[in-house]
Amino acid sequence: MRLGVTMFATDLAMPVQDLARAAEERGLSSLYLPEHTHIPVSRRTPYPAGGELPEEYRRTFDPLVALSFAAAATERLRVGTGILLAAQRDPIVTAKALATLERLSGGRLTVGIGFGWNVEEIEAHGVPYGERREVARRHMLAMRALWRDEVASFDGFEPSWSWPKPTRTPPVYVGGAAGPKLFAHVAEYADGWMPIGGRGVKAALPALREACERAGRPMAEVIPFAVLPSKEKLDYYAGLGITETVAGLPSGPADVVLPVLDEYAAMV
Template sequence: MRLGVTMFATDLAMPVQDLAAAAEERGFDSLYLPEHTHIPVSRRTPPAGGQAELPEEYKRTLDPLVALSFAAAATRRLRLGTGILLAAQRDPIVTAKALATLDHLSGGRVVVGVGFGWNVEEIENHGVPYGRRRAVARRNVLAMRAFWRDEVASAEGLEPSWSWPKPAHDLPVYLGGAAGPKLFAHIAEYGDGWLPIGGKGVKDALPALREACEKAGRPEAARVIPFGTRPTREKLDHLAGLGVEEAVATLPSGPADVVLPVLDEYAALLEAMS
């Protein structure tokens, strides 16, 4: 079982480059960073986590691609993930270029976790109707994959174009979201796996995910990476028994004296399992 970590990187939290170096030194496989472009103060949308108030870190989130470039420079083998990138809120041409550049410069270490978003007003501020966010995210991811893959890339709404650099490897795209036919259809069509939050319910959902991917002729896309979990030996053993090879553990968003003790706790769990 490989274990990665994720943290809300903010202007008040432990510097990303320091966290990345500490994670690599302790044997972690990856670092994933989330994205919120901004948080409208109207707060029409209640927090996705069910909190009474939206946690402060949502307002202060760093751009994940810029932050991951600092993580790349501070490490040599740590994989660099977005967890998650809000594809419907991004220009696909610019984002494809940024991700390809990061992968090129880091020696092929980028992983692209994509989500559809939950904050209605944030999404609408990008000119995307909330009910269209899945369709727009799909269009944008397909466009990015074309830019990464093809010498002359074509996609919906874009004329045939050149764009370099190409990524150093085939960038895996994992989709986040709740289990269900809509999400699994997206994964089967254009994803490489599923990022379920926490990992609860994976056992029950796996047959439907595998069926959707097999019907699409892409059984390899039924990979599962439980995301933002709080790992225990029992939980990781359970996931391994389901065929899960990687999980991503959540870290608090805070300074080093808050983050490092939790990172050390997870590192001790890793060592006990080795």
Template sequence: MRLGVTMFATDLAMPIDELARAAEERGFDSLWLPEHTHIPVSRRTPPAAGQDELPEEYKRTLDPLVALSFAAAATRRLRVGTGILLAAQRDPIVTAKAIATLDHLSDGRVAVGVGFGWNVEEIENHGVPYARRREVARRNVLAMQALWRDEVASFDGVEPCWSWPKPIGGPPVYIGGAAGPKLFAHVAEYADGWMPIGGAGIKAALPALREACDKAGRPMAEVIPFGTRPTREKLDYFAGLGIQEAVATLPSGPADTVLPILDDYAQLI
């Protein structure tokens, strides 16, 4: 079982290069960073996790690709990933170039977790109607994959073009979100795997994910429980389901808050 970690990287949290080095030294496999481009003050959308108030770190989140470049530069083997990148809110040409550059410079250590987003006003500020966010995210990911893969790439709305560097490692794409036929159809069509938040309900969802993959004529997607609070029993349970990787959540805070928890998690590796 490979174990990674995720934290809201902010201007007040433990510096991301220090966290990356600490994770690699303790044997963790990967480091994942979330994304919010901004948080509109109106707060029309309630917090996705059901909190009374949106936690402060949502307002202060670093750009994940810039922050991950520091993590990659500070390490040698640690995989770095977005968990998650809001694909509907990004220009696919610019984002594909940034991810490919990071993958090239890190010798193929990049993974891309993507999601559709939950904050209505944040999404709408990018000119994307909330009801179309899945459609736009799909189009943008397929466009990025074409730019990464093809010597001459073209996609909806963009004429044939060149874009280098090409990424070394793919990179693999994982889709985050709750189980359901719509999400599993996206996973089966254009992703390498599914990143369920936490881990509850995974066993019950696996048959539907397998059916979607079979229908698409592809191998079973990877499953990476994301943002979990790991215990030995939980990791053994995941392993019994055939899961090979999980990502543990860390608090967004200074080193003296984060490192003791990282040390506790390291006992499970």
């Protein structure tokens, strides 16, 4: 079982390059960073976990810029987005940025994407909330074409050159709750599923397998994401055939984060 970590990287948290080095030194496998482009102050959309929205949501670094620092500070640590809000990003610009990060990191990039929950944040990007899944799908299919094809074309842009190409297409995982809509997305254009919080994985596996079979592709991989780990939980996931789990870290300074990293490293 590989154990990675995720943290809201902000201007108040432990510097991301220090966090990356500390994770690698402790034998952890990966570092994932989330994304919120901005948080409208109206706060019309309630925080899904209930209560007040944590401050780190409005202070979040751009994940691709921050991950470039993490990759440059390490040699083996995988870096990833967890999650990138694909509907809110220009696919041509984002495909180039991700391909650049993949090449400069030596092929260590994983792309976790999601659809978002904050209505006003999404709509500020010109995307109707009810269409965000389909927009994210189109953006990911466009990015895959740009990574793959010497002359890439897709609905929304004419045949074009775009380099760099990644050394290998970065694996793409879709984050979110189990369900037929999400599993249809996974089966069509992703390599796997990131169940946020890691609950209900075992019960969902048959439906995910069925969606993949209908699409004529191998079973998707599963990475439980932002979980609170224990040795028993990791053993349980391993028994389901899961090979990587990502643990959540508090968004704080080094004296808060490092003791938690030490606890997680003891489980590896």
